[in-house]
Amino acid sequence: MGSSNSLHTISRRQVLCDQQRMESSSGQGRDRRMWVDTSTILEILKLRDEKKREAERIEKELGLAPGLVGRLGDKVGKP
Numbered sequence: 001m002g003s004s005n006s007l008h009t010i011s012r013r014q015v016l017c018d019q020q021r022m023e024s025s026s027g028q029g030r031d032r033r034m035w036v037d038t039s040t041i042l043e044i045l046k047l048r049d050e051k052k053r054e055a056e057r058i059e060k061e062l063g064l065a066p067g068l069v070g071r072l073g074d075k076v077g078k079p
Contacts, residue, residue, distance in 0.1 A: 032065045041072065049075045 020035045036044070040062065047053045047061075048069060055069035 033063055034065045034068060036064070036068070044069055044072065045075075048072075 023033065023035050044058055044062065044064075047058050048055065053061075056066075058064070058069050059066055
């Protein structure tokens with residue numbers, strides 16, 4: 001059973017990797033990106049938490065897929 005789970009995990013990672021590559025290589029994903037890098041995540045969090053912008057506005061301004069900002073979760077306080 002362990003090898004079956006490992007194979008599923010590897011297969012799923014490949015699917016996700018392929019999706020990310022396709023989005024970054026095609027011009028179609030430019031206005032509805034689902035994959036973002038850490039600097040974009042930090043920019044999203046700054047706009048949302050510090051500048052109090054609404055999720056929909058952030059997604060539109062940064063060309064993100066609807067719901068992406070919400071998937072980042074609630075604001076986390078500083079330690």
